[in-house]
Amino acid sequence: MKISAAFDSGNIEVLDQTNPHDIQLAIRPDHQSNFYQWFHFRVQGAADQSLVLRITNAAQAAYPDGWEDYQAVASYDRQDWFRVPTSFEEGELLIQHSPEQNSVYYAYFAPYSFERHLDLIAFAQQSPLCQVFDLGATLDGRDLNLLQIGQDDSNKKKIWVTARQHPGESMAEWCAEGLISRLLDENDALCKQLLDQVVFYIVPNMNPDGAIRGHLRTNACGANLNREWLEPSLERSPEVFHVRAAMSQIGVDLFLDLHGDEALPCNFIAGQEGAPHLSDQVLQEELHFKQQLAAINPDFQLERGYPVGKFGAEAYTVAGFWVGREFNCPSMTLEMPFKDYDLRPDHYAGWSAERSIQLGESLLFPIAQWLRSTSPTVNE
Numbered sequence: 019m020k021i022s023a024a025f026d027s028g029n030i031e032v033l034d035q036t037n038p039h040d041i042q043l044a045i046r047p048d049h050q051s052n053f054y055q056w057f058h059f060r061v062q063g064a065a066d067q068s069l070v071l072r073i074t075n076a077a078q079a080a081y082p083d084g085w086e087d088y089q090a091v092a093s094y095d096r097q098d099w100f101r102v103p104t105s106f107e108e109g110e111l112l113i114q115h116s117p118e119q120n121s122v123y124y125a126y127f128a129p130y131s132f133e134r135h136l137d138l139i140a141f142a143q144q145s146p147l148c149q150v151f152d153l154g155a156t157l158d159g160r161d162l163n164l165l166q167i168g169q170d171d172s173n174k175k176k177i178w179v180t181a182r183q184h185p186g187e188s189m190a191e192w193c194a195e196g197l198i199s200r201l202l203d204e205n206d207a208l209c210k211q212l213l214d215q216v217v218f219y220i221v222p223n224m225n226p227d228g229a230i231r232g233h234l235r236t237n238a239c240g241a242n243l244n245r246e247w248l249e250p251s252l253e254r255s256p257e258v259f260h261v262r263a264a265m266s267q268i269g270v271d272l273f274l275d276l277h278g279d280e281a282l283p284c285n286f287i288a289g290q291e292g293a294p295h296l297s298d299q300v301l302q303e304e305l306h307f308k309q310q311l312a313a314i315n316p317d318f319q320l321e322r323g324y325p326v327g328k329f330g331a332e333a334y335t336v337a338g339f340w341v342g343r344e345f346n347c348p349s350m351t352l353e354m355p356f357k358d359y360d361l362r363p364d365h366y367a368g369w370s371a372e373r374s375i376q377l378g379e380s381l382l383f384p385i386a387q388w389l390r391s392t393s394p395t396v397n398e
Contacts, residue, residue: 019067023059027129027188029232030059033074038067044075048233050240055079055280056186056232058125065120070112077109080234084280085111088357089368091128094119099128101358101368127278127356128371130188130195132230135223138195139163145202147213153260157238158227162260167201168217175271175389179220180261180337183243184235185228187278189354189374194222194276196378208382215389219268224257244275245332247340258337270345272388274381275337279353283360285369285377286323287311288351293333295343303348303388310384317359317377324353348388352381 019038023030033042047054057073076085085106090113091099102115102124113124142148142165151164168174179197181190198220201209223229227238236242239254246255250262279286289304290296311318333339342349354377358368367373 053235056234073111076111081280130191168213181276186234190276192374193378196375273349292326314383315380
């Protein structure tokens with residue numbers, strides 16, 4: 019039997035694999051950081067064996083509350099990811115599974131590979147509706163790409179969407195893929211109507227270095243990008259520096275930042291509620307957006323989310339608050355679960371890549387409603 023993680027987004031340390039019923043593992047922390055929770059590894063040569071995989075340092079992970087009622091995902095073909103029995107016992111995460119094939123992958127959530135990211139960029143560029151721009155380089159020298167969907171026009175609203183500031187939150191890029199694919203569907207009447215009035219600026223992966231390194235939350239130097247928005251630098255957080263500069267040049271009328279939450283078993287939006295700069299008009303626009311998303315997609319709910327004031331003094335280092343204050347616009351963080359959505363459970367796949375894609379597609383409806391409410395000239 020062999021356990022390995024030397025591949026895109028791989029993360030595991032093998033402590034002892036001599037006994038298939040007591041395999042001892044540890045998650046490697048993000049580089050120059052204490053954050054860890056993302057894991058992704060491969061087991062070979064264990065077909066038809068009853069494996070017990072123990073992640074021994076789970077209790078010290080960034081969000082230990084995230085292990086309660088959590089089920090790991092597994093895949094034989096790296097396309098279909100299904101949940102496997104998992105429990106959190108005495109500070110360890112126990113994954114119990116009898117693989118049917120000799121090669122099986124286990125992960126915290128369905129990975130979104132860098133190759134798929136490049137394919138998404140290339141696919142989008144084939145549409146006459148889309149242009150691809152290079153914003154600059156990451157610390158590891160990777161491209162940071164921006165998709166502009168829609169023809170630029172000074173009279174059009176500017177909608178920005180960023181995903182995967184936290185690289186281990188792979189559901190964010192699955193969600194972005196759903197949004198992008200629908201926007202580029204020339205047979206979708208809603209999208210065609212929207213693009214007459216709106217230009218979308220989408221960064222589907224804000225943190226490719228962290229994603230490839232198998233990080234949960236930080237970039238190549240250990241910076242948490244969603245705490246860098248107040249004073250980003252080329253030396254520490256070029257990803258935020260370049261996106262912020264592009265926003266300042268282009269302008270922002272609506273901002274969505276796509277994320278995943280380790281602990282809460284539901285989809286929710288965290289807006290700017292409680293921020294001293296927030297106007298009543300923007301607050302109402304955010305509330306209406308959430309209500310419209312809940313109306314169109316039963317996988318989204320309004321009852322649970324972050325408490326007002328959660329970020330305290332750090333608020334303006336967070337993208338949602340900085341962008342909202344800078345541009346006086348609705349600026350929201352969409353959070354998806356690593357766990358299943360408890361009110362609409364799927365015992366096979368849990369909250370999944372496929373449902374994340376569908377949620378991304380659904381975002382066009384509340385965006386259209388927001389546009390109608392702020393632009394009276396838009397045709398019904």
